[in-house]
Amino acid sequence: MEQFSPIKRSKDGQAVRYLIVDDSVFARKNLARIIESFGGEIAGEAGDGMTAITEYERCKPDIALMDITMPQMEGIEAAEKIVQQNPDARIVMVSSVGYQENIVAALQRGARHFVQKPVKPEVLYEVIKYVLGEDGVVAATAGAGA
Amino acid sequence: MKMELIQPFINAADAVLSQGLNSPMEIGNLTMEKEAYRRKGVAAMVELSGDIEGRVIFDAAPQTAAKIASQLAGMELPESDSLVREAVCELANQVIGNAVATLNDQGFHFRVHPPHLHTSEHGPKITPNTEALVLCFETSSGSVFMNIALNYGSSVKGSASSVSA
Numbered sequence: 001m002e003q004f005s006p007i008k009r010s011k012d013g014q015a016v017r018y019l020i021v022d023d024s025v026f027a028r029k030n031l032a033r034i035i036e037s038f039g040g041e042i043a044g045e046a047g048d049g050m051t052a053i054t055e056y057e058r059c060k061p062d063i064a065l066m067d068i069t070m071p072q073m074e075g076i077e078a079a080e081k082i083v084q085q086n087p088d089a090r091i092v093m094v095s096s097v098g099y100q101e102n103i104v105a106a107l108q109r110g111a112r113h114f115v116q117k118p119v120k121p122e123v124l125y126e127v128i129k130y131v132l133g134e135d136g137v138v139a140a141t142a143g144a145g146a
Numbered sequence: 147m148k149m150e151l152i153q154p155f156i157n158a159a160d161a162v163l164s165q166g167l168n169s170p171m172e173i174g175n176l177t178m179e180k181e182a183y184r185r186k187g188v189a190a191m192v193e194l195s196g197d198i199e200g201r202v203i204f205d206a207a208p209q210t211a212a213k214i215a216s217q218l219a220g221m222e223l224p225e226s227d228s229l230v231r232e233a234v235c236e237l238a239n240q241v242i243g244n245a246v247a248t249l250n251d252q253g254f255h256f257r258v259h260p261p262h263l264h265t266s267e268h269g270p271k272i273t274p275n276t277e278a279l280v281l282c283f284e285t286s287s288g289s290v291f292m293n294i295a296l297n298y299g300s301s302v303k304g305s306a307s308s309v310s311a
Contacts, residue, residue, distance in 0.1 A: 001220060007213045022262055024239065026219070026232035033220065069239070069258050096243025097258055099250035116247075118165055 004071045004125050009062060009138040017043035019061040020121050021052040021078070022094070023070040027117075031065055031094065038128060039139070049073025056082050056089070063131060066111070068095035068102060078094070079107025084108030090099075090131050094119060151198065151249065151296065152279065158244035159292060162237065163285055166218050174282035174289065183278060183293055187211055187229055189264040190238035194246065196256040201265055201294035204238035210288030217287060235261040260268070 001083045003113060007016050018035050022028045026123065032042050043059040046052040048070045063076060068075040078092045096117035103114045112131045115124055129136060156173065163171045183203060188211035193201045206214065212225040215233035223229055239261045246256050280294040 004202055015184075024232055026215070026229055026236045026238045027239075029229070030218065030236075047150070069243070069260050071260050090226055096240040099247040101250060103254075117243065120165075 001033060002020045002121060004038050004061070004121070007128055007132065008134055008139050013137075013139075014131065015039055015041040015064060016136060017041050019044045019046065019052070019055055019064040020132075021046045021049070021064060021070070021075065023047045023053075023066040024067075027067065029117065034119060034124060035065075037121060038125055042127075044052060049078030049110060051074055051107050052078045053081050056086070059078045060086075062090065062135070063128065064089065064091045065115075066091050066095050066096045066104070069080065076098070076109055076111070079106060080109035092124075092127060092131060094124075106108045109140050135136075150252070152294070153246035154244050154245040155202070155241070155292065155294060157248070158241045159281070159283055159290075162240045162244060163283060163290065166237065166240075167285055167287060168217070169286040171283050171290075172284040174284045175280075176282070177278055177280045179278045179293070183295075185264060185267055186291055188234045190235040190261045191229075191240045191264040192238050193259040194242075194256050194296065195259070195299065195301050197254045198220065198249070198256060199299040200294075202238070202242050202296075203291075203293040204234060204261075205264075205291040205293065207235060207288060208306045209288065210285075212259065214285070214286035214290070222227065231263055235263060 009016055018040050020028050020031050028045050042062040044055040046055045047146055050073045066075040066079055082089050089113045093114045095112045098116040106114055113127050186205045187207040189203055189205040191201055191203045208225045209232050211229050212223055213232040216223045218233050246258050278293050281292045283290045
């Protein structure tokens with residue numbers, strides 16, 4: 001997999017910490033692989049919306065990547081509940097069901113961005129940089145891509 | 147099934163499989179089946195409800211599924227690895243999700259249920275006025291089958307004739 005210039009937290013230069021939420025183990029592993037290629041750290045994982053809320057409170061990640069279609073509680077509802085408790089939460093919806101209504105609903109309920117599956121690493125990389133804004137900084141490394 | 151409903155599934159499978167496997171694919175056989183579905187290998191089923199209701203099954207021989215999963219995971223996975231089954235479910239989720247996104251933007255409203263493994267040899271009986279459309283995609287890793295059985299939901303039955311998949 002292509003390696004990207006690491007994205008660090010600007011406040012302390014540490015790796016950006018991610019919570020990955022997806023009911024598919026395969027999708028979580030795939031996202032984790034992509035995140036690691038950005039120099040990120042996996043702070044937690046969850047397979048449904050209910051667990052995502054608990055995990056978010058436990059690990060307080062810098063960014064949560066959230067699937068939409070999941071058992072028990074879907075991603076948009078979980079995102080809304082997390083943002084209600086944590087108004088600064090940065091949640092990026094990552095779903096194959098990327099139609100207008102879903103995207104608008106997710107953004108209205110507090111998600112910061114939407115990435116369509118299958119995830120293109122270069123797209124997610126740009127979205128992460130955008131969502132972090134001034135709280136993220138791209139560390140220069142020799143020979144790094146993107 | 148009307149082409150307006152089929153085409154998004156073909157386009158989505160093309161896009162997702164080509165990107166995931168990093169090689170072009172071809173559409174092979176296209177057949178209609180009236181009999182109950184018979185599983186070919188590792189199969190994932192996604193159910194839809196709303197303006198269009200029914201199910202789509204994504205299916206591949208175990209060897210093909212392992213090759214596809216290995217390609218997607220970036221490492222060799224044996225046929226017995228649970229990640230192979232997970233990969234087929236995720237692939238189904240992505241293809242069907244992308245197709246549904248297109249259909250939704252065309253005015254059809256759905257709820258997509260999470261994919262689950264279809265482990266029995268046969269699928270649920272198809273209703274008398276519904277056929278399943280079986281599409282075969284020839285990929286660099288082998289044949290992948292998509293079995294689509296959909297009908298217009300009750301909310302649009304009044305305005306459209308029954309659609310057989």
